[in-house]
Amino acid sequence: xxxxxxxxxxxxxxxxxxxxxxxxxxxxxxxxxxxxxxxxxxxxxxxxxxxxxxxxxxxxxxxxxxxxx
Amino acid sequence: xxxxxxxxxxxxxxxxxxxxxxxxxxxxxxxxxxxxxxxxxxxxxxxxxxxxxxxxxxxxxxxxxxxxxxxxxxxxxxxxxxxxxxxxxxxxxxxxxxxxxxxxxxxxxxxxxxxxxxxxxxxxxxxxxxxxxxxxxxxxxxxxxxxxxxxxxxxxxxxxxxxxxxxxxxxxxxxxxxxxxxxxxxxxxxxxxxxxxxxxxxxxxxxxxxxxxxxxxxxxxxxxxxxxxxxxxxxxxxxxxxxxxxxxxxxxxxxxxxxxxxxxxxxxxxxxxxxxxxxxxxxxxxxxxxxxxxxxxxxxxxx
Numbered sequence: 001x002x003x004x005x006x007x008x009x010x011x012x013x014x015x016x017x018x019x020x021x022x023x024x025x026x027x028x029x030x031x032x033x034x035x036x037x038x039x040x041x042x043x044x045x046x047x048x049x050x051x052x053x054x055x056x057x058x059x060x061x062x063x064x065x066x067x068x069x
Numbered sequence: 070x071x072x073x074x075x076x077x078x079x080x081x082x083x084x085x086x087x088x089x090x091x092x093x094x095x096x097x098x099x100x101x102x103x104x105x106x107x108x109x110x111x112x113x114x115x116x117x118x119x120x121x122x123x124x125x126x127x128x129x130x131x132x133x134x135x136x137x138x139x140x141x142x143x144x145x146x147x148x149x150x151x152x153x154x155x156x157x158x159x160x161x162x163x164x165x166x167x168x169x170x171x172x173x174x175x176x177x178x179x180x181x182x183x184x185x186x187x188x189x190x191x192x193x194x195x196x197x198x199x200x201x202x203x204x205x206x207x208x209x210x211x212x213x214x215x216x217x218x219x220x221x222x223x224x225x226x227x228x229x230x231x232x233x234x235x236x237x238x239x240x241x242x243x244x245x246x247x248x249x250x251x252x253x254x255x256x257x258x259x260x261x262x263x264x265x266x267x268x269x270x271x272x273x274x275x276x277x278x279x280x281x282x283x284x285x286x287x288x289x290x291x292x293x294x295x296x297x298x299x300x301x302x303x304x305x306x307x308x309x310x311x312x313x314x315x316x317x318x319x320x321x322x323x324x325x326x327x328x329x330x331x332x333x334x335x336x337x338x339x340x341x342x343x344x345x346x347x348x349x350x351x352x353x354x355x356x357x358x359x360x361x362x363x364x365x366x367x368x369x370x371x372x
Contacts, residue, residue: 018351021298022202023146025291025319026357031166032085032191033361034180 078121083152085163088116102148157355161196199353205274206314208347266345274318280339287323289358321358
């Protein structure tokens with residue numbers, strides 16, 4: 001096998017059935033950050049991320065994780 | 070295009086890559102976040118995969134509102150990922166952060182030129198590599214897990230099985246163990262069990278990190294996944310992972326493409342036979358978690 005991706009890798013990479021939460025980990029915390037033009041500055045993206053935590057990660061003293069701990 | 074027609078569109082940028090004929094062929098079949106035809110903007114030895122998107126949906130206010138609504142965020146994220154994933158087989162692609170939007174293509178060219186010295190080494194580093202996600206969970210459904218409430222030999226059942234009156238003299242009541250004491254004892258046992266499960270999982274996570282480190286050229290620790298989205302069916306894996314369990318490690322590894330399968334099987338093997346622990350490997354991904362230029366502001370937060 002060479003350094004190039006084989007067909008199976010390519011299919012897996014193209015698959016859209018990835019879990020949203022795994023995707024958001026990467027799209028909101030990874031990826032090159034460039035300042036866009038009219039849009040969200042880096043600081044704004046961080047704000048959005050924090051807002052999103054309310055949906056994605058509501059773990060705090062008032063809203064403990066719904067887990068059998 | 071007239072001035073007013075240009076104003077109605079903005080340019081959504083997905084990824085930075087090399088302007089090769091293969092890249093041109095790859096974008097030609099891709100549609101983006103607004104179902105638009107994706108194309109390349111080139112300048113010298115760099116290109117960006119971009120698409121024209123309606124300004125009314127992607128100007129600041131609308132975009133911000135969209136990012137705060139989960140269904141719209143999901144559509145945007147999947148649209149963005151569709152393009153990046155379609156380009157990833159080219160072997161060297163630098164995914165951009167979600168929602169990077171420009172006024173026009175000239176601005177994209179300008180940014181490519183300004184950041185050329187950062188993009189070229191990054192592209193070189195990521196070429197021929199894929200990203201794997203490795204998530205370690207405590208597993209409350211494991212039959213050996215002492216916290217398992219369905220285990221008939223488990224702690225809860227034995228509490229309930231104490232015959233009434235066996236210690237009646239001491240208790241002076243109808244029940245062997247008062248409901249309060251039984252509850253506390255069970256709770257203590259459950260908590261101890263959960264702690265043990267967590268420690269086992271933490272040890273396994275460390276072993277896996279060690280094993281994975283042998284094959285990977287980079288590692289980024291993401292925040293463990295919590296909350297509603299992590300609990301949703303399909304929130305765990307593409308196959309709709311088993312529910313429950315606490316995510317204690319959520320790491321991304323950068324691995325040479327020709328060792329990708331070896332990485333996957335070795336990580337899964339390292340997790341095999343570990344009681345009370347569940348491991349998920351996701352990917353291969355385009356190298357999202359490693360597309361970070363060497364500037365302090367863009368570094369992943371230490372975990």
